[in-house]
Amino acid sequence: MTTASEIRDADLLDRPLPRLPGNPDARARDLAERAVAAVAAQVLLTPKPGLADHTSDARGASLAAAAAPLYDAFHAAASSPGLSASQLAAVREEAGARLTDEEGLLGLAQALRALLPLVAARAGGADTVREVCARAEAASGLGTYALITDFALPALHEARALGHDEDTARLDALLALMARRQDPAVAASRGPLAVRMLRRDAASVLEAGGRGTEEGTQRFAVLEGTVRRYGITPADSAGLLAATLFLDALEATDTPDAAPAEPAAEHLERLTDLGRRIAAHRARLGLSLPDLARRTEASPSYLRYLETHPASPAPGFLTRLAAALETTAEELSGALTDVPPGLARERREPALVPLSESEARSLLASHGVGRLAFTAPDGPVVVPLNYRVTPDGGLAFRTRPGSVTNAAGGQRVAFEVDRIDDATSTGWSVLVVGTARAVADADTGAALDALPGTAPWAGRDRDRWFVVTPHRVSGRRITLSDEA
Numbered sequence: 001m002t003t004a005s006e007i008r009d010a011d012l013l014d015r016p017l018p019r020l021p022g023n024p025d026a027r028a029r030d031l032a033e034r035a036v037a038a039v040a041a042q043v044l045l046t047p048k049p050g051l052a053d054h055t056s057d058a059r060g061a062s063l064a065a066a067a068a069p070l071y072d073a074f075h076a077a078a079s080s081p082g083l084s085a086s087q088l089a090a091v092r093e094e095a096g097a098r099l100t101d102e103e104g105l106l107g108l109a110q111a112l113r114a115l116l117p118l119v120a121a122r123a124g125g126a127d128t129v130r131e132v133c134a135r136a137e138a139a140s141g142l143g144t145y146a147l148i149t150d151f152a153l154p155a156l157h158e159a160r161a162l163g164h165d166e167d168t169a170r171l172d173a174l175l176a177l178m179a180r181r182q183d184p185a186v187a188a189s190r191g192p193l194a195v196r197m198l199r200r201d202a203a204s205v206l207e208a209g210g211r212g213t214e215e216g217t218q219r220f221a222v223l224e225g226t227v228r229r230y231g232i233t234p235a236d237s238a239g240l241l242a243a244t245l246f247l248d249a250l251e252a253t254d255t256p257d258a259a260p261a262e263p264a265a266e267h268l269e270r271l272t273d274l275g276r277r278i279a280a281h282r283a284r285l286g287l288s289l290p291d292l293a294r295r296t297e298a299s300p301s302y303l304r305y306l307e308t309h310p311a312s313p314a315p316g317f318l319t320r321l322a323a324a325l326e327t328t329a330e331e332l333s334g335a336l337t338d339v340p341p342g343l344a345r346e347r348r349e350p351a352l353v354p355l356s357e358s359e360a361r362s363l364l365a366s367h368g369v370g371r372l373a374f375t376a377p378d379g380p381v382v383v384p385l386n387y388r389v390t391p392d393g394g395l396a397f398r399t400r401p402g403s404v405t406n407a408a409g410g411q412r413v414a415f416e417v418d419r420i421d422d423a424t425s426t427g428w429s430v431l432v433v434g435t436a437r438a439v440a441d442a443d444t445g446a447a448l449d450a451l452p453g454t455a456p457w458a459g460r461d462r463d464r465w466f467v468v469t470p471h472r473v474s475g476r477r478i479t480l481s482d483e484a
Helices: 004-009 024-044 057-079 085-096 108-123 129-140 145-161 166-180 184-190 192-207 214-230 235-251 264-285 289-296 300-308 315-324 329-333 357-364 404-408 442-449
Strands: 350-355 367-376 379-389 395-399 412-421 426-438 464-480
Touching: 024 057, 024 108, 024 235, 057 085, 057 108, 085 108, 085 129, 108 129, 108 235, 129 145, 129 235, 145 166, 145 235, 145 300, 145 315, 166 192, 166 235, 184 192, 184 235, 192 214, 264 289, 264 300, 264 329, 289 300, 289 315, 315 329, 350 357, 350 426, 357 412, 357 426, 357 464, 367 404, 379 404, 395 404, 404 464, 442 464
Parallel strands: none
Antiparallel strands: 350 464, 367 379, 367 412, 379 395, 395 464, 412 426, 426 464
16 A cells, blocks of 8 residues: 555655556556555645645654555545446545545645546556546546646647746646636635635636746735635635646556557657648637637646647647637647548448528638539549638639639539538538639729638639539538437
């Protein structure tokens, strides 16, 4: 069993959490020791606004005394990973009865509540942070794990990426939890106004770049003054920090065994592309770094780091960042850049349903990229190009004099637009059949130039306009049978 001195050092967290040992007893001991180490690391962190730490001998003795009940509870969860929610609650209550009131001030009871389902999920074979959190939430009914994956872990990574020491990084993770958590204990003991003040002051430190910056340090002092003045004890956030540190150790192995190793140069190039995509989407939306920081609830310094350095943000934060930039995580990360769509497996009982003409025209509306099919001198050709829907319902596109696309003028052509969602194996397509004609009138060309979204990706030297007048517009959608 873990000794008091080992608990005080919490050195197990300095090493990545290895793959699960084959021996169930060894696995249970390993997970129990690491869970206790995560609690110890939370308690030993100093200073923590409104929370006790190890700066007094009494607190250190209290932590040492708590080692046995904590270890026993985590070992029980790891030894029987199939425990139900009621059984996990019974284990928690038995251990909680052995913790004193003083130990409760350290956030131990809250850590026990958050960590037990994680330990059981990990022991049950969940191998990644996402899997562990999903199983833990299903088993316990706790809805707090998203706060860890979407806010606390990204804050921890951000501070480390910026070169701050480990204590500062862990403090920033704690602040991220305080800023987001509606702490029920604080609300019950000090009222909802105290919760709002705690969240406000914690968020203020993060907005200043975290505890590791000069302004952040000043704002941290304001936060400490607030919690002292109003007697606020955010023990729930402290417990979630222990769970954050346990998952952080697990994250070092959050990669499927079957994933092929990537050459370092290619890996860096792909990660650097993330920064370019973030900057491009910011420019498209007219967002400054502070604007994007407000949308994502991250610090501007971290966003600047993502744009200028190779980085791999946590999945939850990448999803939040993509939403703020009005795109998808897959597109933002470049995961789909060199992969044709449609590689996902089909869903059970899909349905192919026709679209009405109004639905099809609605999907065509505004502008985008489509495919023009026509007959060139050498045979049938399909050309992808940017298009714009004109006010009278035509499809306008630009090309360069002398390009093969000029052959479409005067022809009956087909124009296709689609959208594929690999995540759900669904999508839609719209087909327009009509006649293409070159725009000879200068005033009409100038009017088309003035429309937004008409610049072709292939270059602005394409100044010859064509318009397809639709004769028939149709479409189809792949959906799930219960949505048809």
